[in-house]
Amino acid sequence: DGGITQSPKYLFRKEGQNVTLSCEQNLNHDAMYWYRQDPGQGLRLIYYSQIVNDFQKGDIAEGYSVSREKKESFPLTVTSAQKNPTAFYLCASSTGVSDYGYTFGSGTRLTVV
Amino acid sequence: AQSVTQLDSQVPVFEEAPVELRCNYSSSVSVYLFWYVQYPNQGLQLLLKYLSGSTLVESINGFEAEFNKSQTSFHLRKPSVHISDTAEYFCAVSDRSNYQLIWGAGTKLIIKP
Numbered sequence: 001d002g003g004i005t006q007s008p009k010y011l012f013r014k015e016g017q018n019v020t021l022s023c024e025q026n027l028n029h030d031a032m033y034w035y036r037q038d039p040g041q042g043l044r045l046i047y048y049s050q051i052v053n054d055f056q057k058g059d060i061a062e063g064y065s066v067s068r069e070k071k072e073s074f075p076l077t078v079t080s081a082q083k084n085p086t087a088f089y090l091c092a093s094s095t096g097v098s099d100y101g102y103t104f105g106s107g108t109r110l111t112v113v
Numbered sequence: 114a115q116s117v118t119q120l121d122s123q124v125p126v127f128e129e130a131p132v133e134l135r136c137n138y139s140s141s142v143s144v145y146l147f148w149y150v151q152y153p154n155q156g157l158q159l160l161l162k163y164l165s166g167s168t169l170v171e172s173i174n175g176f177e178a179e180f181n182k183s184q185t186s187f188h189l190r191k192p193s194v195h196i197s198d199t200a201e202y203f204c205a206v207s208d209r210s211n212y213q214l215i216w217g218a219g220t221k222l223i224i225k226p
Contacts, residue, residue: 006156033213040122040222042218043203090156101147102214104156 002027005038006091012113013078013085021076021108023091029103030096032074036060037088037107045103046089049074050096078110115140116209119217127225128196134189134220136178136204145207146187146213148178152200162201163187174198199224 004025020076025032030074034046039095045058063082068074074093092102100112116139126132138144145164149157161172168180178189187204206218 004156040218043216045213048213088154092157101145101149101159101162102157104149104158106156107154109154 003056004091004093004103004105006089006108008108009106011108013111014035015112016080018077018079019110021078021089021091021107021110023074023076024072025074025103026072027103028071029093030071031094032068033092033094033101033102034058034064034066034076035090035092037090043090045075072091085110114145115206115215117204117215117217119220121176121220122175122218123221123223125225126194129193131192132190132194132198132222133209134202134222135205136187136189136217138185138204138206140206142205146178146180147170147205147207148175148176148187149183149205150200151203151219156205160189170197170226194222194224196224196226198222 031050033048035043044057044060045067046064047055047058050056052071055066055068065077088107090107091105094102118137120135147162148160150160151157163170163180171177176191178187197211201219201221203219205214208215
């Protein structure tokens with residue numbers, strides 16, 4: 001079955017470390033997205049990519065980086081510059097045309113220890 | 114720019130009672146509208162969507178939403194809720210200028226036994 005796989009489900013990071021969250025899709029979707037979710041704040045867009053080798057900053061890109069070298073993969077790196085990285089991170093993909101909505105992964109919960 | 118307002122952050126309701134979760138969007142131009150559901154510690158799942166045609170759309174688990182162009186609303190309703198409906202519900206509107214979804218802040222549905 002087609003879908004989006006995020007790994008790991010839980011991730012612990014020490015302060016000052018970079019960590020990379022994985023997102024892989026086999027839906028042949030062109031567009032991919034990273035969101036951050038904090039309690040009571042809904043979904044906030046970090047980065048998105050509408051095509052391979054191209055990506056755009058979202059509303060809260062500071063302290064994060066991404067790459068899109070393959071259509072199927074859109075990893076997110078949380079750098080040490082992100083001052084408050086503890087959150088639930090969601091990856092999504094779409095055909096690039098909004099009429100079919102987005103498909104989401106099951107999320108990665110990152111905790112800084 | 115398009116924006117989405119979910120007026121209630123939480124809606125408590127007794128089991129088997131009806132419920133309405135409100136969603137309003139800002140622009141009256143042609144839009145696509147979506148409701149997503151998020152169960153605890155999971156990603157979002159598409160519940161239902163309005164693209165065109167009949168203004169009343171239904172999901173397979175008894176939810177329905179009505180597109181009201183004049184009031185720019187897309188409220189979600191269920192005539193009788195079950196404990197398993199406990200979740201957070203997100204309304205989203207397409208921004209057809211860049212094919213992205215604009216998200217509401219979410220409404221937590223709390224079912225009281």
